[in-house]
Amino acid sequence: MYRSKRFARRAERPVNLDTFVAEDHSLGLKAMNGPADPSPTLVMQAGRIIEMDGTPEEQFDTIDRYIATHSIDRTIAVEAMATSSLKLARMLVDINVPRQDLLKLLGGCTPAKLCEIVGHLNVVEMMMAMQKMRARRTPGNQAHVTNWRENPVLMAADAAEAALRGFDELETTCRVARMAPFNALALLVGSQTGRGGVLTQCAVEEALNLRLGLKGLTTYAETLSVYGTDEALRDGDDTPWSKGFLASAYASRGIKIRFTSGTGAETLMGYEHGRSMLYLEARCLLLAKGAGAQGVQNGAISCVALTGALPEGVRAILAENLIAASIGLEVASGNDAMSSHSDMRKTAKLMLQFLPGTDFITSGYSSMPRRDNMFGGGNFDAEDLDDWMVIQRDMRVNAGIHPVTENEVLMVRRRAGEAMRAVFESFGFPSITEHEIEAAVEAYASDDMPERDLVADIKAAEDFLAGPSTALDVARALLDGGFDDIAANILSMQRVRISGDYLQPAAVLDANFGVKSAFSDRNDYEGPGTGYRLSGEEWERLRRIPQEQSAARLVPTPRRASQEPWLTEKGSATTGRDNEVVLGVGPAFGESLDNTLCGLNHREVISAIAEGVASRGLQLRVVRIGDSADLGIIGTRAASISGSGIGIGLQSKGTTVIQRKGLAPLNNLELFSQAPLLSRDAYRQIGVNAACFARGEPPMPVPVRVDNMARLRLIVHAMLMHKREIAAIDPSRPLQALEISP
16 A cells, blocks of 8 residues: 555554544534634623524524523623624733633623634643633542442442542443442442542433432532534433523532533534534533533543544634633533544643643543443543653643552552441441452452452342432441541531532532632632642642652662772873773772663673673773763773773763774764663674774674663663762872772
């Protein structure tokens, strides 16, 4: 197929497994700024909206009617719509315009106006705006916690670990719908084991979801889907009013509520009417606002691969997040569903929310391996946690997860399993064995768990749902089992729920059940030096990843004073005989350093070079250059006293040069700069080549491995070794003759 082997090789790259499709607005394949999108208009009469985005009131569909009635602030609408969209776009980016001023103005905008405003912004400008417009000052994150076997012990352990890692919310779902009560129970117990105050939900059918909430097993819901056309909304057996009623049902019982929407949903369902994905999403967002939802889970969500298949699709995803934040909604900004085969492409997309921060960077980070993710696979999962935390450390960014040690994880997972056993024993559920708990502590995935009687678990879960028991009974069981702290956390969750504190916009709870929300933790970003800044204890916690090592551990232990020296200085070195090659070593060689970067002992390196020189009938003389650690200087000095005029320079870390007398320090015969790639055979050949130069014979290539990752892996080690080499410099001993003990 390809004549070019490079094209053929690139065709096998993971990114080319993704689908990319040309725009076709007639099929809904337009991410934003579609030719069929209406122009922004608004006409009011006696306080009533009688035209919106080119549609007169008598032609309003149900979504238009709901938005016009409940979503647009009519006290500011005329002024907002009369303000240039470009001006409003610049105000979004302008650090001198406070968020509150923009919230008021943008609250009077129609869907088409909101799309026109963000259409003026590139992704960098959208990120700048998002940093200002997100509701909560402190960014957060949400985790998915599921497993293929529906094992309640593993689910509780995973929930405890996710809570320990700092996730503010945990969401589960089911492979077998009737296991929902046990999954919700496991999530509740596990989350409050990891730390108090973590909000939880079980993503199931809405009536069942509400029943779980009424029992106190869950504390939020976000799977109330809304769509941007009447036909798509009706396919979900809904109208804007029924969604608003359902949101009120949750809120009246102290359950936090977000709607779910996202670019591409209407196109996927076949009811987009040729409109762009972003325009239809703007309608969804205003519907969510009018229904009184605290926020939205948006960012293409399950449709991300469809939106991402289009030109500027990823830009449209950021735009929908920004519109949601700009009208005052809490934003759980996607990054949950698999978006690409390419790790580079996935990370590039993530950075649009990761760097400016959103209320929840992901609306479900897969805290378990992909196989166990019952949401259809996570964009990032348990294997990516270290990468995520390193990127936070690299950029001094809080993206909602913090480092923990293995011992901390093992302890909290065990305690969650033991707490679940106490609850199951108290309620008479199928027993949890010690073997199950031990497996859950150490498991990679649910395949590592022993089989449970799923039929018996389902029967117990259904009885639990149908019976009178609530979260208070769970707390009582834990208290009786000796888990006072977990019981207290669950009881505190019920208290906060009664108070309704976490019904504030963008509300999450800290470990002391204090509320952080758009009211109590208001985003006050107005440019450099303002807003959320990662500092103090938070920064100390995020930067201390378990992989971090002290500099002392990265450098080989120096030779102890009690050890017998094998290199002895014998006074100043002088010019030698014709049949020699002089090896000049660095000031720390064989003393405060005794191994090269590739791990070869210094004595072995000299032995290999000496063998090579001897193989061509010459002798090796070793001297120390004590007043410089520079390889060029070391090689030049060695050559200057060599009887043959040929010298070898060798730094303690292993970097080597072959030099001829009279050449400038940076003009050499051969340079071997990749010390980690030099083996004993390579050093022997270096000796051979040096002797060949001395004899006037052509040298052979030195065998050097190719390892493009060596620099990445060892550059810090190299720097620290060179620091030690520099520390050993003594200007009073420029050239010292060395004797090697037998």
